[in-house]
Amino acid sequence: MEILRYAAFTDRADGGNPAGVVLDADGLTAGEMQAIAARLGYAESAFISERSGGAATIRYFAPEAEIPFCGHATIATGVAIADREGAGTLLLSTPVGPLGVDSRNVSGRFVASLVTVEPRVEVIAPAVRTDLLRHLRLGEDDLAPDLPVMLSFAGNIHPIVPVRNAAVLRSLDYDYDGLRRLMATQGWNATVAVVHRLGPAVFEARNPFPPGGIREDPATGSAAASLGAYLRARGEVTPPATLTVHQGADVGRPSVITVGIPRTGGVTVSGGAVSIGA
Template sequence: MEILRYAAFTDRPDGGNPAGVVLDADGLSAGQMQVIAAELGYAESAFLSRRSPGRATVRYFAPEAEIPFCGHATIATGVALADREGAGDILLSTPVGPLDLRTRQVGNRFVASLVTVEPRVEGIDDDVRNELLQHLRLTVEELSADLPVQLSFAGNIHPIVPVRDGAVLRGLDYDYDGLKGLMMAQGWGATIAVVHRLGPDVFEARNPFPPGGVREDPATGSAAASLGAYLRARGDVAPPATLTVYQGSDVGRPSVITVDIPPTGGMTVSGGAVPISA
């Protein structure tokens, strides 16, 4: 068994979000996958099994738990496959449903794109919202005046928390244990997307990830997709549109995530990935 290491949503090994990738995990139990993910210590790792031409099954593990869907580990998987077998398309069977994963060559590197499951957006209970803000150590005055806090799903549920300016985003310092408890109680197994709008279709983001045992995620493809779904549902973008999300600079691993927002259906999340040394 070979454990590959890739940084996704970047073109440099010290940027983006690292992911472990195992392309032949048929002989591994869920417990073994969890141990490998914990030893790697990355936000998530992807394990492929039941591979056949154009198809495979994938499972995702964070250091402390299995995750239904992970954008950056899927992008890393696509590039890892392309590095070995050339660009192409593969249909992935995931715990949240089938995902189309496509790779193409751009210059001397590969770029991967995934199409998410059908998204949905819903409101958040006032008491839950208030507790969320308490654990994020954010005041109502620090929130965006134009964009509300809502829940958005494009494979994982992500609370979308827009803040008023970049200074609030830079100063984010949350209560790890309190936020983890709230997220576990609410069934939010992925990240909180704290975002600031830089332009009509450009955002910067920070993503706490305590359910996975990670203080902050450097690049979160599923959260970026959920942000795209949130903007479409609110009518804040005119599809087809392309959303750019900058993330990771606050933890020293800058990343760029691109989300194509169609008029209907799943979001298309794209990015590059590069191998990193053990």
């Protein structure tokens, strides 16, 4: 068994979000996958099994728990396979449903794209919203006046928390234990997307990730997809549209995530990935 290491949503080894990738995980138990993910310590690691032709099964593990879906580890997997076999398409069976992953050569390096499951956007209960903001240590004056706090799903449920300006985003300092308890109670097992709009379809984001045992995720493909679904549902973009999300600079691993927003259906998340060795 070979454990690969890739940084996704970047073109440099010290950027993006690192992921472990195991392309031959058929002989591993869930406990062994969890132990590998914990040892690596990355936000998530991906494990491929039951590969036959153009289809396979994928599972995702954070250091402390299995995660239903992970964007950056899927992108890392797509590029890792392309590095070995060339560009192509793979249909992945995931805990949240089937997921198509394409890889292509762009100017001498591989870029992978995935199409999410059908998104949905929901209102957050007022009491839960109050608790969320309290644990994020954000006041009403810190929030963007034109973009509400909502829940958005494109594989994982992500609270979308738009803030007023870059200064609020830079100063984010949340209550880790309190947010972790709230997210466990609500069944939110991914990240909270705290975002700031830089332009009509350009955002920067910070993503606390207590459920995975990670204080802050450097690049979150599923959260970027959920943000795209949120913007479409609110009429903030005119599909087909392209959303760009900048993330990771606050933790020293800058990343860029590209989201294609169609008129209907799942959104497309795209990015490059680079091998970061042992």
